[in-house]
Amino acid sequence: xxxxxxxxxxxxxxxxxxxxxxxxxxxxxxxxxxxxxxxxxxxxxxxxxxxxxxxxxxxxxxxxxxxxxxxxxxxxxxxxxxxxxxxxxxxxxxxxxxxxxxxxxxxxxxxxxxxxxxxxxxxxxxxxxxxxxxxxxxxxxxxxxxxxxxxxxxxxxxxxxxxxxxxxxxxxxxxxxxxxxxxxxxxxxxxxxxxxxxxxxxxxxxxxxxxxxxxxxxxxxxxxxxxxxxxxxxxxxxxxxxxxxxxxxxxxxxxxxxxxxxxxxxxxxxxxxxxxxxxxxxxxxxxxxxxxxxxxxxxxxxxxxxxxxxxxxxxxxxxxxxxxxxxxxxxxxxxxxxxxxxxxxxxxxxxxxxxxxxxxxxxxxxxxxxxxxxxx
Amino acid sequence: xxxxxxxxxxxxxxxxxxxxxxxxxxxxxxxxxxxxxxxxxxxxxxxxxxxxxxxxxxxxxxxxxxxxxxxxxxxxxxxxxxxxxxxxxxxxxxxxxxxxxxxxxxxxxxxxxxxxxxxxxxxxxxxxxxxxxxxxxxxxxxxxxxxxxxxxxxxxxxxxxxxxxxxxxxxxxxxxxxxxxxxxxxxxxxxxxxxxxxxxxxxxxxxxxxxxxxxxxxxxxxxxxxxxxxxxxxxxxxxxxxxxxxxxxxxxxxxxxxxxxxxxxxxxxxxxxxxxxxxxxxxxxxxxxxxxxxxxxxxxxxxxxxxxxxxxxxxxxxxxxxxxxxxxxxxxxxxxxxxxxxxxxxxxxxxxxxxxxxxxxxxxxxxxxxxxxxxx
Numbered sequence: 001x002x003x004x005x006x007x008x009x010x011x012x013x014x015x016x017x018x019x020x021x022x023x024x025x026x027x028x029x030x031x032x033x034x035x036x037x038x039x040x041x042x043x044x045x046x047x048x049x050x051x052x053x054x055x056x057x058x059x060x061x062x063x064x065x066x067x068x069x070x071x072x073x074x075x076x077x078x079x080x081x082x083x084x085x086x087x088x089x090x091x092x093x094x095x096x097x098x099x100x101x102x103x104x105x106x107x108x109x110x111x112x113x114x115x116x117x118x119x120x121x122x123x124x125x126x127x128x129x130x131x132x133x134x135x136x137x138x139x140x141x142x143x144x145x146x147x148x149x150x151x152x153x154x155x156x157x158x159x160x161x162x163x164x165x166x167x168x169x170x171x172x173x174x175x176x177x178x179x180x181x182x183x184x185x186x187x188x189x190x191x192x193x194x195x196x197x198x199x200x201x202x203x204x205x206x207x208x209x210x211x212x213x214x215x216x217x218x219x220x221x222x223x224x225x226x227x228x229x230x231x232x233x234x235x236x237x238x239x240x241x242x243x244x245x246x247x248x249x250x251x252x253x254x255x256x257x258x259x260x261x262x263x264x265x266x267x268x269x270x271x272x273x274x275x276x277x278x279x280x281x282x283x284x285x286x287x288x289x290x291x292x293x294x295x296x297x298x299x300x301x302x303x304x305x306x307x308x309x310x311x312x313x314x315x316x317x318x319x320x321x322x323x324x325x326x327x328x329x330x331x332x333x334x335x336x337x338x339x340x341x342x343x344x345x346x347x348x349x350x351x352x353x354x355x356x357x358x359x360x361x362x363x364x365x366x367x368x369x370x371x372x373x374x375x376x
Numbered sequence: 377x378x379x380x381x382x383x384x385x386x387x388x389x390x391x392x393x394x395x396x397x398x399x400x401x402x403x404x405x406x407x408x409x410x411x412x413x414x415x416x417x418x419x420x421x422x423x424x425x426x427x428x429x430x431x432x433x434x435x436x437x438x439x440x441x442x443x444x445x446x447x448x449x450x451x452x453x454x455x456x457x458x459x460x461x462x463x464x465x466x467x468x469x470x471x472x473x474x475x476x477x478x479x480x481x482x483x484x485x486x487x488x489x490x491x492x493x494x495x496x497x498x499x500x501x502x503x504x505x506x507x508x509x510x511x512x513x514x515x516x517x518x519x520x521x522x523x524x525x526x527x528x529x530x531x532x533x534x535x536x537x538x539x540x541x542x543x544x545x546x547x548x549x550x551x552x553x554x555x556x557x558x559x560x561x562x563x564x565x566x567x568x569x570x571x572x573x574x575x576x577x578x579x580x581x582x583x584x585x586x587x588x589x590x591x592x593x594x595x596x597x598x599x600x601x602x603x604x605x606x607x608x609x610x611x612x613x614x615x616x617x618x619x620x621x622x623x624x625x626x627x628x629x630x631x632x633x634x635x636x637x638x639x640x641x642x643x644x645x646x647x648x649x650x651x652x653x654x655x656x657x658x659x660x661x662x663x664x665x666x667x668x669x670x671x672x673x674x675x676x677x678x679x680x681x682x683x684x685x686x687x688x689x690x691x692x693x694x695x696x697x698x699x700x701x702x703x704x705x706x707x708x709x710x711x712x713x714x715x716x717x718x719x720x721x722x723x724x725x726x727x728x729x730x731x732x733x734x735x736x737x738x739x740x741x742x743x744x745x746x747x748x749x750x751x752x
Contacts (some may be wrong), residue, residue, distance in 0.1 A: 029670070032514035033542055034725035040517065043548075048516035072546055073515060077582045079607035080544035083631055087541065087607075090634030091665050093672050138408035139449060140424035141416070165463065166409055168456035170448055172419075206453045207615035231455040231463075233609035239583035255459055258466030259635045259643035267635035289467050294405070296469050349410035 003103040004068035006053060007085050011063045012094030012265055016055070019063035023052045026065075026095070029088050031073055048073060064098065071105040078110065078235045078281065090266065097268045099276055099308075102315060112316015114241050115249040115284040117342050120320060123223070123249065124159045125196045130336055130369040131344040132157075132362060133322065134351050136182065137164035143173040147185040149358065154189030154197040156359030157366055160285075160344060161186050161199045163226055165253045168204035175204045176216055183221030198223030200251055203232075203240075210236065214246055224249040224284075230256035234281040241282025251322065252283035261301075270301040275308020279315040285322045285344055290335075293325025299338070306339055320344045329361070332368040341369075379479040380444035382429060383461050387439045388470030388641055392431070395439035399428045402441075402471070405464050407449055424449060440474065447481040454486065454611045454657065466642065473644040475652055475684075478691060488692015490617050491625040491660045493718050496696060499599065499625065500535045501572045506712055506745035507720040508533075508738060509698065510727055512558065513540035519549040523561040525734065530565030530573040532735030533742055536661075536720060537562050537575045539602055541629045544580035551580045552592055559597030574599030576627055579608075579616075586612065590622055600625040600660075606632035610657040617658025627698065628659035637677075646677040651684020655691040661698045661720055666711075669701025675714070682715055696720045705737070708744040717745075 009026070013019035024036070027050035032039055039045050047070045054066040074081045089095050102110060113119075121127055134153040136146050150161045161182070169175040179201050186199040203225045205213040210232065214225060227250050229237045241250055254274065260267040261274075268277065270288070278286040286309050289295030291302045306321040308314060324346035327335055335345065347365070354361040385402070389395035400412070403426035408415055415421050423446045430442040450457045465471050478486060489495075497503055510529040512522050526537045537558070545551040555577050562575040579601045581589040586608065590601060603626050605613045617626055630650065636643040637650075644653065646664070654662040662685050665671030667678045682697040684690060700722035703711055711721065723741070730737040743749045 025670070031542065032516065032725075033511075033540055034514050034728055038725070038729055039514070044514060044516035048514075048548075072548065073542075075545040075547070075550075075580075077545055077580065079582075079604065080546075080580060082607055083542065083544065083604065087604075087631035090606075090632050091630060091638070091671050091673075092634065093638055135409075138410050138415070138420060138424075140408065140420035164409055165459065166407065166449075168459065169451040169453055170456075171451070172424075172448065174451075204451075204453065204456060206455075207609070207611045228455065228459065228463075230466075231458055231609060231611070233583070233607060233612065235583045235607070236609065254467060255463035256466050258468070259639060262467070262469055262642045263635060263639035266638045294401070295467050297467075349408075349414070352410055353414055 002071045002105040004051070004070060005074065005100070005103045005106045006066050006068040007100040008064060008066045008098045010058065010096040010098055011065050012061055013063055014061065016057060016063065019065065020055060023055055023065040023067065026050065026089050027052060027067055030067070030084055031069065033088065071103070074106060076109050078238050079233070081106070082234060094265050096264070096266060097272050099272050110280055110315065112279050113282055113284045113319050114247070116317030116319050117310070118317065120249055120284055123196065123198060126159055128341055130341050131159040131320070132347065132365060132369070133160035133162045133344050134158050134347045134358070134362060135162050135164050137167065137349070137352070139164065139166040139170065140172050143178050143181045146173055146178060147181040150182045150199065151185035151189050152359045153362060154186045154195070155193060156362040157193065157195060158197055158362050160224070161197055162251065162346065163200065163202045165202050165226060165228060165255050167202050175201070175213055179217045179220040179222055187221055198249070200224035200226050202226040214240060218246060218248055222248065224251060226251045226253055228253045228255045229281060230254065234277065237281040237283060249284040250282060251285040251287060252278045252281070253287050254289070269304065270297065271304035271308040274305040276314065279309070279319055283319060285320045287322045287324055287346065290323030290326035292331070295325065303338070306343065310342055322346055324348060329364050329368060332365055336369060378447045378481040380427070380446060381450065381476070381479045381482045382442055382444040383476040384440060384442045384474045386434065386472040386474055387441050388437055389439055390437065392433060392439065395441065396431060399431055399441040399443065402426065402465050403428060403443055406443070406460055407445065409464065447479070450482060452485055454614050455609070457482070458610060470641050472640070472642060473648050475648050486656055486691065488655050489658055489660045489695050490623070492693030492695050493686070494693065496625055496660055499572065499574060502535055504717055506717050507535040507696070508723065508741060508745070509536035509538045509720050510534050510723045510734070510738060511538050511540050513543065513725070513728070515540065515542040515546065516548050519554050519557045522549055522554060523557040526558045526575065527561040527565050528735045529738060530562045530571065531569060532738035533569065533571060534573055534738050536600070537573055538627065538722065539576065539578045541578050541602060541604060541631050543578050551577070551589055555593045555596040555598055563597055574625070576600035576602050578602040590616060594622060594624055598624065600627060602627045602629055604629045604631045605657060606630065610653065613657040613659060625660040626658060627661040627663060628654045628657070629663050630665070645680065646673065647680035647684040650681040652690065655685070655695055659695060661696045663698045663700050663722065666699030666702035668707070671701065679714070682719065686718055698722055700724060705740050705744060708741055712745060
């Protein structure tokens with residue numbers, strides 16, 4: 001006996017009757033995609049067509065509908081799970097995914113993150129406190145210069161040495177050359193400090209070379225990978241997370257996914273996309289634009305993401321939310337009060353302003369996060 | 377001397393000064409992602425940082441900005457091209473991609489569709505006239521029943537026997553079993569009619585199995601593949617289009633991509649996504665929801681897609697627009713007047729209403745499209 005997979009949507013409709021009509025249409029659209037009167041009786045009508053499990057008003061013109069789907073609609077593969085969750089319905093205005101529950105049957109197939117918060121803290125040897133990830137950039141800089149920045153950051157005690165998502169496979173610092181140089185730089189710093197900073201390059205390449213590049217990065221000494229599911233597909237993230245020959249923590253970057261959350265009437269909520277969906281696909285760390293930076297995410301949206309990433313009831317083990325931008329020594333105390341301690345702060349472009357004193361800036365931030373001093 | 381790659385965006389801003397500030401911020405955001413005052417002089421400032429090539433008002437609160445990027449920002453890979461085009465900027469409200477021009481340097485790398493309209497017409501032996509693609513479904517039906525529908529459609533003279541995007545790798549009709557059965561059914565019909573209908577299964581599977589599944593489908597007799605870039609990533613489509621060992625026409629399906637076009641203030645325009653981007657990634661056929669069906673696309677949006685798909689100045693060879701839904705014998709004359717003849721009409725769920733007489737419905741539609749009779 002299999003348990004069904006369910007998705008909760010926000011539907012925009014004039015009234016409850018119209019919302020029900022929409023939910024009924026979705027139950028067909030997302031499964032058989034044929035009119036109700038020609039759905040074959042028996043297995044298809046009883047099992048395959050989605051069921052409306054709940055439908056209630058949220059506020060004026062907004063309704064909340066939970067539809068359940070058969071595990072048989074999905075099979076064993078993530079692309080088809082997403083297809084069933086929000087394939088064609090994504091093309092109809094006024095439907096937003098609020099969240100989903102895998103159910104027992106589908107849960108057996110999708111295990112979520114391989115490391116999660118606890119696994120990452122063990123690797124980083126940092127059992128508590130906010131975590132720090134300087135971002136190595138800019139695009140166009142030569143490999144040696146990037147390696148020098150990475151070295152200084154690791155030497156200062158940064159936890160994750162993260163590459164900018166804009167460093168790909170460019171002539172100025174090709175992926176493989178960069179992996180080797182930066183992994184060595186971070187290893188050298190770790191040897192000097194006795195620390196355990198993890199270098200996470202942006203996994204770049206084509207569909208043909210991506211997996212080989214991941215293995216190359218691991219062999220070169222990378223301690224994790226930055227992966228962009230909006231560019232590569234969520235199933236690539238899952239593949240990397242499940243690959244026993246790789247075994248590296250994965251950081252998911254939100255590039256190209258903006259439209260999936262920005263509109264109030266389509267796509268996913270911030271928590272559903274950067275929390276639930278990233279956990280489903282196996283991310284250990286979910287990056288999102290922090291409140292107060294160059295992006296418009298609100299405090300509530302950021303907290304929703306952090307909550308979904310760390311929810312003990314979510315898919316697999318809890319993962320680290322990783323707000324990018326908006327963090328500084330001045331704001332560290334406020335950020336800490338907002339997010340708590342299970343969080344990885346990305347320190348972006350403004351960190352580079354410190355030039356050769358970049359390490360000092362990281363050490364100062366660490367002191368605030370560890371509570372040995374307070375922010376400005 | 378390399379030529380730059382350029383992207384035209386619609387920016388939402390209060391006035392021209394604010395629009396310029398936004399464009400300047402994007403020039404950094406999409407490349408170096410560091411503040412202007414710390415951009416290294418020389419190569420990075422002069423070549424890597426994007427340039428504002430044009431900026432003008434469109435209408436109240438809307439501006440059109442063209443930014444150019446160095447081919448060095450991209451390297452040779454499609455994911456990074458998309459990352460540069462609309463990676464982080466996708467996460468900022470009020471920016472929409474209107475179109476892009478590869479420029480001579482990047483054009484050498486991305487050739488577009490392998491077949492296009494002319495190549496498909498040659499394979500189909502249908503040099504002119506609107507083309508017909510019945511959609512084989514529903515999900516949950518057994519393989520033999522699906523094969524029977526495919527047989528009847530091919531026997532009646534359909535051009536492309538397209539699988540529903542909801543047929544994946546489910547227990548009721550697993551991908552490989554289905555490929556073999558439907559390819560045989562279509563081959564049998566072709567042998568009887570002397571026709572050249574192409575069977576195009578939905579390429580399903582995981583990241584691990586996808587490519588093998590594509591080869592399997594080809595070996596089984598598939599004449600093309602339905603590919604979902606919103607689920608698999610645009611670079612998978614490109615990989616399949618460029619693979620000389622595969623050599624099959626590719627049909628791109630819009631599943632999960634709705635949010636990328638539905639909001640007026642983020643994502644892509646309909647023409648940029650379902651025209652330009654699909655051509656860039658190598659689709660031969662671009663499916664989109666037709667006006668008048670269950671989706672809200674307007675006549676203008678559909679025509680914009682068709683125009684971009686067929687524009688002789690676009691990337692690679694012109695490709696076939698493929699409106700789904702909204703087509704019937706009654707509307708065939710109107711559709712023909714709207715789209716002209718280089719178009720592949722998807723005939724969806726309502727076609728199944730004809731049951732055993734499905735072939736008759738296809739033959740009637742063919743007569744209208746060939747001008748030997750007129751629609752109702």
